Amino acid sequence: MITTILKSATLLLFFLVSLPLTAQDFQAKAYYMSKTSIDMDNFGRPGMSEEQKKQIAERMKSMLEKTYVLNFNKTESNYKEEEKLEAPGQGQGARFRGIMSSFTGGNQYKNIKEKAFLQDQELFGKQFLIKDSLPQINWVMGSETKQIGQYMCFKATATIPDTNFDFTRFRRRSQHTTPQQDSTQTKEPETNNSEKLIQVEAWYTLQIPISQGPGEYWGLPGLILEVSAGRTTVLCSKIVINPSEKVVINKPSKGKEVTKLEYQEILEKKMKELRENFRGRGRGGRRG
Template identity: 85%
Template sequence: MKITEFFKYAIFSLTLLVGVCSFAQNDFQGKAYYISKTSIDMDNFGRPGMSEEQKKRIAERMKSMFEKTYVLTFNKTESIYKEEEKLEAPGQGQGGRFRGMMSSFTGGDQYKNIKDKVFLQDQELFGKQFLIKDSLSQINWVMGSETKQIGQYMCFKATATIADSSFDFTRFRRPPENRTNAQDSTQTKAPKTNDSEKLIQVEAWYTLQIPINQGPGEYWGLPGLILEVNAGRTTVLCSKIVMNPNDKDAIKKPSKGKEVTKLEYQEILEKKMKELRENFRGRGRGGRRG
């Protein structure tokens, strides 16, 4: 081993030892700040025949809606993952209304208990409050030896194949204008889908310097805190970590709303999406000129 590599791993080992010792505290707590960015497949979004310039303008206006910041507050066994609130810029009233509608399709506060394998999520769907309660989904990680540096933390790569639970915006596409009424009557019926069959590849980077099994969102189960996730069109990257802050926040379990499982909520969401799609297409047909 080269001298530079020896010192590199010696420093890493010392840092890891110090990190492990800090976790021996009974009141240990940490905060990880994440930036989440999701790109949109504009080829399958918007009206049929929309120009590339129009798609580009829409993508630019929607960009801020798909760039979010989150805080993961964690201790040895529990965590709560919350989106940080943003002040809306002046002149974005229309975008604000659209963002309000889209918030019904994005996750609320997410609580994970690694010890008891409990997952809780506070979710509002068009004014109705739900409490999603389920067991933590097991992720079958494949851990590799590849490493990279994220800030001051050495991270290791892990991959997995999971069901894609992200919201599909292309389901609100209008049908082509040249369809006949008979075609419309068949096409407006949404095909039955099984989200568990929509699989995506996930790449995660975790650090042993913070040896807890937590991560952003529903990601967990690695021998260190997950600092980066690449899944489908979404990238989540940790921008800052605060260990043992002076002012500790209580990790409170979400408790309000109608209690449902993930599967039950997914069925409710699918039904609501179908209603919105039918209403959207109905307005489209009603607005056509003879």
């Protein structure tokens, strides 16, 4: 009985705090930090030393730490990476970052009322416009809570398809793998990223009762402030409610229009070409 009363009081408090957000002209900005780790045991060429792996990991660390801004109102949002100034003498790093940018999401637009999703995506100089419906996420909401900044957050979990780029797929196949090993009963058929499933843990706040979040995440009764999926964690660092300067929600419109699945197929083809190129260079190097 006491627990029920406390829960009701908590929900009432969130409701009272959230009343200003019900204004028709509500708009806000949320800033997020994203960090991604790489399993170095499955990355790079066979025989790479631990010291070499460590050097590569340090070099890639800054490339895998990004900041984003989510501009949103009651129905729409725009999620975009903040651009970084390139430090002097980082030519090689800039080239590698350019390759990586082709495998990371561009400007993303969500409309939760129309269930619409748009993404501006460049792939090795070619512009695409990914146009699809918002992915339906079957959240399981729990009672666990934690504080993120000034906001009380609730935990939710889900299992979703993994559409993120996997760097380990550039790893060359082991020379010790034989056709017989490849044809064992435990062999799994090759699939694209969209067919892999990952566990997602999200933390949302009822103090901002807007069903938005970073990237493609949405569908909870409050703004998602933190989300972990696979090796990536995204955490909100600051929220500005109804800023003095009007929030602009850009809607991507340029590029060849494709669905998410069609783009994944194009990406898989490009990845295959890159792997073949890397293998060809390796064979050429051994001959020399």
